[in-house]
Amino acid sequence: MRKKKPTIHEVAARAGVGLGTVSRVLNNHPAVRPETRARVLRAMEELGYTPNPHARRIAGGRSYTVSVLLPFVATEFYRRLIEGIESVLLEKRYDLALFPILSEARLRRYLESHTLAYLTDGLILASYDLTEHFEGGKLPTDRPVVLVDTKNPRYDSVYLDNFLGGHVAGTYLARFPGAIFAVKVEEEPDRAFRHTVFAERMAGFLQALKEQGRPFPEDHLYTTRLSPEGGRLALRHFLEKSSPPLNVFAGADQVALGVMEEAERLGLTVGQEVRVLGFDGHPFAEEVGLSTIAQPVEAMGAKAAQLLLERMQGYAAPPREVRFEPLLIERASTGTPPAVPYVP
Amino acid sequence: MRKKKPTIHEVAARAGVGLGTVSRVLNNHPAVRPETRARVLRAMEELGYTPNPHARRIAGGRSYTVSVLLPFVATEFYRRLIEGIESVLLEKRYDLALFPILSEARLRRYLESHTLAYLTDGLILASYDLTEHFEGGKLPTDRPVVLVDTKNPRYDSVYLDNFLGGHVAGTYLARFPGAIFAVKVEEEPDRAFRHTVFAERMAGFLQALKEQGRPFPEDHLYTTRLSPEGGRLALRHFLEKSSPPLNVFAGADQVALGVMEEAERLGLTVGQEVRVLGFDGHPFAEEVGLSTIAQPVEAMGAKAAQLLLERMQGYAAPPREVRFEPLLIERASTGTPPAVPYVP
DNA sequence: CTGAAAGCGCTTACAG
DNA sequence: CTGAAAGCGCTTACAG
Known part of the structure; x- marks a missing residue:
């Protein structure tokens, strides 16, 4: 013992x-x-x-733990987000408790009941738009709440401009000659929430193509679930429509990875015959030389934690909104862009 | 306020x-x-x-919450497992706190430190074999611990016989005429733990084929990550090797789903030209008529919770081991098996 | 069966 | 700057 x-x-x-x-x-x-x-x-x-955090909390102080409620999807995005959040919380000696949301019912329980999630010092909600889940669009808690990867006028919100990211992607790919294709990631329909980031990215992308006068036939868009294999299927599909060089925008690095894998498997030169641009800026993108629209996920997480810390220390002004901008990172997968942009 | x-x-x-x-x-x-x-x-x-759980805990009683440490992979498997655990815990008025393990470092922190994870009344560890992570193969906690989806002689363990499942699958598919193929799911290499379930399933499968005298050329095995798109790629690959009818064993329902999707897309009749057998018995398998080797995930979760409850109530006998057996469920995706098994 | 008291591990005014 | 006391919301013997 x-x-x-x-x-x-x-x-x-x-x-x-x-x-x-x-x-x-x-x-x-x-x-x-x-x-x-x-x-x-x-x-x-x-x-x-x-x-003992229980004792600290009971004694009227803080429990020195913060709850992060996040969708029950364990992706690189959330790993990075948590890393960002944790980096600033740790510094202030706060601990993190993760509460994956499996369903709307569970979200309610977390918030309305006596669960530990409810009893920490503050909440960070990731990727949820809450207005649709609670009456009056207000969470049933009096702890400070910060939103990240989504926004709501009632709460401090930290989010990425996904439309802008898509727009940057479109503007960039339009510089190259050759047909343009895109892979869109399907939203999971059975989640308790609606995630719109993929749709926003694609909207920005299409808008940019239009501005650049580049046509985008409907069948140049391939939709798949989030997986590298989806990217592989997409490339095969595209190659039936058009011959190299191809310019492919993938709405997520995961998918872009599959496009690269398949191109290599087919003996096509990535960066020349098949140019690929991803979205996310995940660490592995650098390893494989994938050009991408990077989102500063860790920074977003850190910012959210910082806003929450301020709230927990009594900051009481109206909700703040922090918008992050994605950044184009050029690597080998898109080769060298022409000195003069391609004009159709 | x-x-x-x-x-x-x-x-x-x-x-x-x-x-x-x-x-x-x-x-x-x-x-x-x-x-x-x-x-x-x-x-x-x-x-x-x-x-107030903090007060209850501090007062020397229980906090009435149990920690579940699980890999940071949000799949249907873990959703079901949690459901099973929760079903019995709820009944005893216990709450659940989930602690997704993002890395080995985090696992240590959860266990060695003052985190909430450590301060609940008991722990359920899912899918981890701990021996490799801590000296002496013993967790640094004196709370009761139960393992599920893995086993270790030092702790109460609840697990599925994956080898048997694969064996049942092989014996069943061997009854049909036509070439036999299999899709194996790749283990994620960058996890903090090694998951061997997919390898075990495949080992059982191959063993059964051998017993039935059915050949299985090396290139009849396709390996992919866990995604439906992986199943689609697999089927395309198989169709290059052999013409229908094909018998495909997929190591996971997710992948089997993709095989079905692709067969339909190619105009092949599932259940006749392409017979598909999955593994998992996830709810969606019934919806799409997928035959599968069902594992009673919810029951395993419930059992784990029950064992933990007993330990928390003071039960002190040596570790127990509960082995669950998977069950073959026949649905449309494998059609009607021949009255007399096929003999090569 | 039930109440009053002591105590869990801490924090926070309150006096020095 | 620092100690002693009261109190946080509960549980658990201890007496009735």
């Missing part, structure tokens, strides 16, 4: 101070002599002391 | 009883007169009272 965890009492005794003092160093209270603080810190270290 | 949540005090006052009595009905203590219990329950209802 493991020994019981040491409490603040043991720390106080060992450091030869009162409970209050220990608590003060725990909470970074300025009114502690550096010398005393050091002594307490050492005692904690020696005892392997670690504060 | 929302009113403060009512506490046990308000409930006691309203019901005209002492604090202890309220606590007793909260904890289902038998020593409460039915009449009194009813009165307390009504007071709770009227006040919208809901107990």
Whole structure:
């Protein structure tokens, strides 16, 4: 049997101070002599002391944990988002609890009930537009709430301009000669929420093509679920419509990866015969030399955490809206763009 | 501003009883007169009272929440598993907190530190074999731990016999005439853990074919990531090797779905020209008429929860091992098996 | 069966 | 700057 965890009492005794003092160093209270603080810190270290969040919360303070409610889809996007959130929270000694939303019913339970999710110090909601889920468009909680990867005028929101990203993609690909194709990622219909990012990206893309006077026949668009294999099928489909060089915009790096894989498998030179532009800027894109419209996911997560921290510290002004812009990153998969843009 | 949540005090006052009595009905203590219990329950209802898990935990009792640590992959499998776990936990008034494991580092943090994950009443670990992650193969926690979808002699384990499932699949498909093919799902290499279920399924499958005297050339195996599009690519590949009728075993229903989709797209009759057998028994398999090797995921989750509950109530015997068997479900995608098994 | 008291591990004014 | 006390919302013996 493991020994019981040491409490603040043991720390106080060992450091030869009162409970209050220990608590003060725990909470970074300025009114502690550096010398005393050091002594307490050492005692904690020696005892392997670690504060009990339940007790902290019960004592009227904070639990020092933040809940992140996110869709039950474990993708690279959410991994990066969580990383960003965590990076700033950790610095402030906050912990993270993830609550994957499996259904709308579960979301309600998280929020209306006594679940732990409800009892942390603040909430970050990822990718949800809440207005449709609750009456009055307001979440049934009085903790601070921040939205990320979606927005709502009632809450601090951090989001990416996906339309702009698609537009940048379209403008860029229009510089090249050759037919233009696009792979759109299908939204999952059975989710408790509607995700519109893929549609927004495509809308921006089509708008840009129109502005550049580049035609885009309907059958140049291929729709698939989010998977590399979807990209492979897409390329095969495109090659039935048109011969190289092909310019392909994939609405997600995952899919773009499949396009590249299939091109290689067919012996086509990526960057020349098949130019591929992805969207996301996931780490693996760099590894495989994929040009992409990068979204600063980690930065968005960090920003969301920062806004939440401010709210938890009492900031009470009206909701803020932070818009991030995606960035074109040129790599080998699109080759070298012509000095003079192609004119149809 | 929302009113403060009512506490046990308000409930006691309203019901005209002492604090202890309220606590007793909260904890289902038998020593409460039915009449009194009813009165307390009504007071709770009227006040919208809901107990504070932090306080419960701090008071030396339970927090009435259980942590589930699971890989950061949101698939139908884990949705079902959680559903199963939750079904029995809910009944005992326990809540669930999910902790997706993003990396081994995070797993350690969950377990070694003061995170909430560590401070609930018990842990369920899904799909992990822990021995490789901690010294001595023992988790650094003294809470009860139950494993599911994996096993370890040191802990109560609930698992599926994947080899048997593959074997059943092989024996079944061998009854049909026509070439036999298989789609294997690739294990994700960048996970913090090694998942071997797909390999086990395939091993059982191959073993059965051998026993039935059915040849299985190496190029009848197609490997892909887990996606329906992978199944579509697989079928196209198989059709280059052999003409219908084809018998395809897909290591996962997701992939089998893609095989069906592609067959239909190519105008091939599923169940005759292309026979497909999946693995998982996910709900959507029934909708599309997919024959499959069903694993009782919900039942496995429920069993794990039950074992954990027993441990939390003090059950202290050596670790138990519960093995579940998959079940063949025949539907339209494999058509009608011949009265007399095919003999090569 | 039920109430009053002690205590869980912490924080936060309140006095020094 | 620091200690002692009160209190957070609950549970658990302890007496009746």
